[in-house]
Amino acid sequence: MKVAFIGLGHMGAPMSRNILAAGHDLVVHDLRRDAAAGLVADGAAWADSPREAGAGREAVVTMLPGPAAVEQALLGPAGLLAGMPPGSVWIDMSTSTPAVADRIREQAGPRGIAVLDAPVSGMAAGAGSGTLQIFAGGDAATFAMVRPLLAAMGDPERILHVGPHGAGYTVKLMINLLWFAHLTATAEVLTIGTRAGVDLGTLRRCLLASPAASHFIDRDVLSVLERGDYDEGFELALACKDLGLAVDLARVAGVPVPVSAAVEQIYRQARARYGDAGGEMLPVKLLEDLTGIPLRLPAETRPAAETHRPPRPAYPMRLLRSARPFRPFRPGLTAPPSPSNQPSLSAPQE
Numbered sequence: 001m002k003v004a005f006i007g008l009g010h011m012g013a014p015m016s017r018n019i020l021a022a023g024h025d026l027v028v029h030d031l032r033r034d035a036a037a038g039l040v041a042d043g044a045a046w047a048d049s050p051r052e053a054g055a056g057r058e059a060v061v062t063m064l065p066g067p068a069a070v071e072q073a074l075l076g077p078a079g080l081l082a083g084m085p086p087g088s089v090w091i092d093m094s095t096s097t098p099a100v101a102d103r104i105r106e107q108a109g110p111r112g113i114a115v116l117d118a119p120v121s122g123m124a125a126g127a128g129s130g131t132l133q134i135f136a137g138g139d140a141a142t143f144a145m146v147r148p149l150l151a152a153m154g155d156p157e158r159i160l161h162v163g164p165h166g167a168g169y170t171v172k173l174m175i176n177l178l179w180f181a182h183l184t185a186t187a188e189v190l191t192i193g194t195r196a197g198v199d200l201g202t203l204r205r206c207l208l209a210s211p212a213a214s215h216f217i218d219r220d221v222l223s224v225l226e227r228g229d230y231d232e233g234f235e236l237a238l239a240c241k242d243l244g245l246a247v248d249l250a251r252v253a254g255v256p257v258p259v260s261a262a263v264e265q266i267y268r269q270a271r272a273r274y275g276d277a278g279g280e281m282l283p284v285k286l287l288e289d290l291t292g293i294p295l296r297l298p299a300e301t302r303p304a305a306e307t308h309r310p311p312r313p314a315y316p317m318r319l320l321r322s323a324r325p326f327r328p329f330r331p332g333l334t335a336p337p338s339p340s341n342q343p344s345l346s347a348p349q350e
């Protein structure tokens, strides 16, 4: 397939490499020409503008920071739409918003250019290994036509057609919003319980054995509790962008979202305090710093299976999150010996 790729950053560069490796004919463009050096050396052609990149291509992928960059690359005399031929497909894999794509689609339709939104989960590690999870929004025929191209970048089992135009963006934003909400709520629950005198490990195990259990408490929070690792693989600046887009989407949809708005504010506080490049789990540290209560499990009280985990995963939390199914805690199977002053969770539960 004749493909162009625009936006060769942390995600776009490895995704382009996988498109090349799958045997497609590739043209690349970025604001930074140096970002394309390795790809050009490996056989991709360079284009000086988005318009030039789109000329004669059957499909063009964009992987840009957000809505403003997408509009900048697509519209105007040097924009992508001005170069793409009728019958071609624009696939936006950026985490962006339905509203921007709607505006662009109004101009793409009359030119005979099809549009698909197809944002991803899996981070740079998943982009490199070609195992991204992809959520596509648009018509089914367009999705079927470009599926082989998507399969060059994602795990074939997890390339999902999730609905009409905009549905991909929406699903991606909702996944991130709920995860950030899990994180902020869990940080508060663990801090309150600990300050009120309950052992942190006991509290976590009780939560896991209860209707309040979650994948976040089972898995993701352990990065902080065991290692003080706040996951720099996904930066606070991007987390804040995603939360801002999610809350904007709620406003457009006319849905009151006091909880989501509070989560966004907490993330903005963490970004102001720890910087753009800080890890996405730093809102936990915000509370730790405010209360003086570090949330850490002493090694000897960790569940046996967990004390044998590697010190740090070889891939970021976001990838772990999507790759590992939630397994509810089973009392008696993984609980460590209880300290003598703590209730035994190995005992039959009521």
Ligand code: NAD
Binding pocket: 006, 007, 008, 009, 010, 011, 012, 029, 030, 031, 032, 035, 063, 064, 065, 066, 069, 070, 072, 073, 093, 094, 095, 096, 120, 121, 122, 123, 124, 233, 234, 238
């Ligand atoms: P990045 O900042 O590393 O890369 C963006 C690239 O786009 C840069 O090379 C930049 O020069 C280029 N660019 C910006 N504006 C441009 C324009 N107008 N024309 C041409 N090139 C332009 O960002 P990233 O981490 O690769 O993320 C890209 C998108 O993927 C974002 O929407 C992000 O939210 C999403 N995403 C990122 C991750 C992640 O782990 N980094 C995971 C999932 C989704």
